[in-house]
Amino acid sequence: MSLSDELQAHIQAFPGQVGVWLEHLSSGETFAHQPQRPFLAASTIKLPMLCYALATRADLSQNIPIKPEVVALGSGVLKDLSPGLVLPLRDLLTLMIVLSDNTATNVVLDHWGHKEPFNAYYRAQGWSQTHVAGMLSLPEDRPDPRRLPGDAAKTSAQDLGRLLKALWRGELLPPDATKTALDILSRQQFTAFLRYLLADLDDLEERTTPIRLYSKSGEIRCCRHDTGILARGEQALSITVLTETETDPRFHPDHPATLLIGRIAEVAYRYWLAG
Template identity: 70%
Template sequence: MPAMWAEIQQLINRFPGKVGIWLENLHSHEHYAHNPDWRVLAASTIKLPMLCYALSTGVDLRKRLEVKPETVAGGSGVLKELSPGLSLPLLDLLTLMIVVSDNTATNVVLDYFGHKEPFNAYYRAQGWRNTYSAGMLSLPDERPDPRRVKGEASTVSAEDLGLLLKRLWHGELLSPEATQTALSILSRQQMTFFLRYLPADLDDLEEGKAPFKLYSKSGEIRQCRHDAGILAKDNLAYSLVVLTETELDPRFHPDHPAVLLIGKIASVLYQHRLS
């Protein structure tokens, strides 16, 4: 891995901000890390451990949950744009939470399971020391989450997400059925940054024409861009987590320096190990 990592390190050194990385061969367990314990604002990557907790409970995924007015959030997602009184199966809400990073769906899921406490207890039990759910996401100032402590934020680290992905891939985190459900949902994410320089796009992945498989969850807020996932091809699979923070450019756009960095790191991994 030295040549590949040297190339990645050059990209890190040129980035105008802080970076956390976890990269691991999921078969040999050879790995490299950069700031692995950095506890960073999670943005929507917190939805990855949330998905795992929800599926770990064994709850009936056909159960329909109401989208209550107090769960309707701003930011990413489509539920906020739909008519009031909607109810959806839990499986659909989990799918929306990952595939289009729907904040309202995330809040409905959080509310159904009893808010942040059971999620955080699960993270602690798994040994994810830097992973924390602070409460509902992206509620307006005039309608705050009454159970969210002022000033708290959801956090993750590259190592925590990397270890989650490894255990998920090897079927050590969830039941076989729940593992397949999680991977299926993660394979359909529509907001990944990893694809920027890879030889396939979302249509290729959906149609099964891509030369690899991708299971991932991204996240972005003004100062952070993240992506965490598994790139797999034939008998090879690598987990890759890239977390970033920079004050250089607060805008949400496809040429943000952190977006380009994440795409370039995924491309380096692919060229060196999967092409």
């Protein structure tokens, strides 16, 4: 069975919509399924946000206060820490990616004046389906006044795949910013890509595996996503899997979308990197 046949079998068995973009970053071989379909981005929107922040060449050592009005619900730890905290921008970007901290994300958004400069950057890069709507996960009694009713962050598998390719090749950011972005992405603590591979997050951190991973996941009730670069030796592939289903709204490790993301990563790894 070919790579395409295996991947299509897994996709067709999934009870919902799937967007996939896979690319071997040396050979240029690709696989795509609904690559331009827009999906609710969930926390994958934090990946292009990271790229914009680093593209501005801002001083990553500058200290930024955590304003009460940007403290968010959902993922992260800043919401549970003492008020009045001040953190370097580098730490906020790290929390935004590594722990998917919604409050850190809102601090970053607020620091650059809200959504407009981010969306302008995405358009300039040609990421036509990628859009940030405003502050993330604010409580109902403290909504974002600049977020349009019904608006939500969106992206596509192809947009994220193109971002990853440009980042890996050093075409998106200056060399030092590229290194910073990949370093932060390598510390990700949430991923489904490793589920069926012979490595886990401890192996990656301790460098006891030849596999390297630079990724950003995202999940909300109806969506489970993962996007990143999976590498082994001199070979690397970009892999993005976006899903949408109403079958199971719970957050648990055996969600059908989580299993699908893991299976797609395993197939891609076996065909393109394992040898």
